[in-house]
């Protein structure tokens with residue numbers, strides 16, 4: 244089994260989206276040593292799509308933002324092509340959650356499904372949340388576009404969609420773990436290969452600065468900030484203590500590496 248990450252480009256986010264909930268804390272002293280010295284400058288997190296090939300299957304975890312979200316993202320097809328792959332080669336497309344930068348690449352420029360031969364996998368809770376008719380009205384103004392966009396895309400791929408449950412081994416060696424908070428049904432995937440374990444964490448740890456340095460702090464990008472922080476704490480401890488390879492959608496240097504304890508938190512050590 245071979246695991247690599249492919250770049251979908253990067254997002255451009257207002258700093259406020261990430262930093263507003265912790266503006267009253269000792270933020271600058273935490274992030275300045277990690278290279279962020281201007282708390283008002285836009286953040287440009289990378290987007291890392293995970294590709295696993297095991298000889299029989301070609302599996303993607305999330306599919307990037309596609310053409311309709313942000314100009315700096317939506318580049319997955321180029322990265323696939325550089326691996327000698329086309330969308331038709333993908334046998335399984337597995338979603339961590341249904342946010343635009345993870346799901347919207349599922350449709351092409353003409354709003355037709357992009358991955359015609361793939362089984363599309365999504366956690367049952369996540370599917371149920373984004374397809375519930377009242378989500379668009381209850382999610383709050385900041386995320387209404389996410390809800391409309393997710394519902395439309397999940398409906399377009401309905402015939403190819405399989406759901407799974409927390410703890411289920413969805414494909415050989417790949418187990419789903421519900422890691423809620425960022426979204427109501429966010430899922431991480433534990434991948435066992437030989438003696439090594441990797442965890443595809445999606446946005447349960449959504450950056451490599453405060454999410455690791457202070458995992459208990461609320462994250463502006465989490466829909467439920469309290470549950471998100473509890474999930475993040477459990478996850479970082481497990482990654483660090485069990486020496487699990489972390490694969491993060493928005494972590495730096497390709498997003499594959501290890502999480503280590505520091506004196507007062509954690510840090511990401513990318514595998515280079």
Ligand SMILES: [Zn+2]
Pocket residue numbers: 342344345446492493
């Ligand atoms: Zn994301």
